[in-house]
Amino acid sequence: MKTSERSEVFFFPYDKGRAFLRGLRILFSKVADVVSEGDSVAVKVHMGEYGGSAYLRPPIVRRACDLIKEAGGRPFVTDTTTLYPVGRFTASKYLATAARNGFTEESVGAPVIIADGERSYDGEWVDVPGQIADRPLDKAKVASRIFSADSMVVLSHLKGHERAGFGGSIKNVAMGCVTKESKAGQHRANRAVIDISKCNGCGKCVEACPFDALSLVEEKMVRDDVKCMDCSHCLYLCPESVYSLPPRAKEKFQVYLAHAAVGVLSRFHSKVAFINFVQDVTQSCDCVAPSGFPVVSDIGILDSTDVVAIDKASLDLIAQSKPLGKFAGTGSPDILGEINGTDSLSNKDRPGAWPGQHRIPPVTAKIIEQPKFA
Known part of the structure; x- marks a missing residue:
């Protein structure tokens, strides 16, 4: 994909506190035309793992x-439900977790629906245009209730991510709007490498695997690569470090995310608005509980109809901020990428190259100009 022209990203700063009610009204007026009269509108949001804040x-x-x-x-x-087997693994578990975190129809003023169904089988395949060599993610299975919506408003909490470097609108769409099958397709970019010499046959990974992809043969772990859904549950719980990420796994994962996002967004024909909240910017994503310490002070809210431009603008604002606490020594323009051991700003192989400089005029809803995501 190529970028041409320039996209507008509107910015409401938290210079007088978190005035999100006022900020959202100002910002939404800039993108409200993505919603037509009578539209079924998917409000895409990560409702948090219980214990996060x-x-x-x-x-x-x-x-x-x-x-x-x-x-x-x-x-x-x-x-949508998660690939890993914790509090949001099924629709019923997710709804229970969402309610514990305060998300109910009464609190948000709209039905709360898990888009991919109870066990994440409900979805529709779409083609991913603009393929890149050696990146075989050519389809994405969009969760059925999102697929059937007329338009979408994507609410994203900007934060770090262990493998993507950061999580914003791109990741919210790519991983959050698809079924487990397509989540696994993206995570296949960093399928765990096995060092069987370290395996002591304890069987913890076998017992924990939610997809029955692991077994013990002669007191050594064996993986069924067909059943494996690349949830990485084994990698995180193995006490002997049998599992590890392959070389360049994080960079490849970012490319797969970009491909999946393109596939999902192709369904909506530009009837999508993106709103990023650059607040509570932690090192890790909202799947992690507890949430961890803030990396920078709260910055504000951005919105746009360009998924690449809004994420880049969000990262640029973070780069202009002073890292806090234990992150104070971070000196990179890519703060979240540095603390997560990857390059969030790389434009190599990305659909829609990262834009360069932008300016912020002194108006109430500031405009950050960015190259357009074509």
Whole structure:
């Protein structure tokens, strides 16, 4: 994909506190035309793992839903189940976790629906255009309730991510709008490498594997590569470090994310708005509990209709901020990438190259100009 022209990213700064009610009203007016009268509008949001505290709060989501209704839309709040077997592994578990975190129809003013069904079988395949050599992610299975929506408003908490470097709108769409099958397809970019010489036959990984892909043969672990869904549960729980990431796994994962995002967004024909909240910026994603310490102070809210431009603008604002606490020694322009051991700003093999410089005019809803995601 190529970028041409320039995209607008609107920015509401938290210079007088977290005035998110006012900020969202100002910003949504800039992108409200993605919602047509009577549209079924998917409000895509990560509702957090229980025990975390940095995810977007229900009042933020409620405000977005109210604004969508004012624009004539019929919002529903949605996300998909996780690949790893914890509190959001099935739709019923996710709804229970969401309720514990404060997300109910009463609190957000719209139905809360897990888009891929109870066990993540419900979805529709779409082609991924603009393939890159040696990156065989040519299809994405979009969760059915998201696929059937007329338009989408993507609410993203900007934070770090162990493998992607950061999580924003791109990752929220790529990983959050698809079924487990397509989540596994993206995670296949960093399928764990096995050093069988370290295996002591304890069987912990075999017992824990949610997809029955591991077994013990002659007191050594054996993986069924067909059954394996690349959830990495084994990698994190193995006490002997039998599993590890392959070389350049993180860089390849980022490319797969970009491909999946392109596939999902192709379904909506530009009827998507992206709103990034650069607050509670932690090292790790909202799947991690507890959430960890803030990397920088709260910055503000951005919105755009360009998924690449809004994420790059968010990262640029973080780069202009002073790292806090234990992150104070971080000197890279890619703060989140540096602390997560990858390059968040790499434009190599990315659909829609990262843009360069931007300017912020002194207006209430500031405009950050970015090359357009074509």
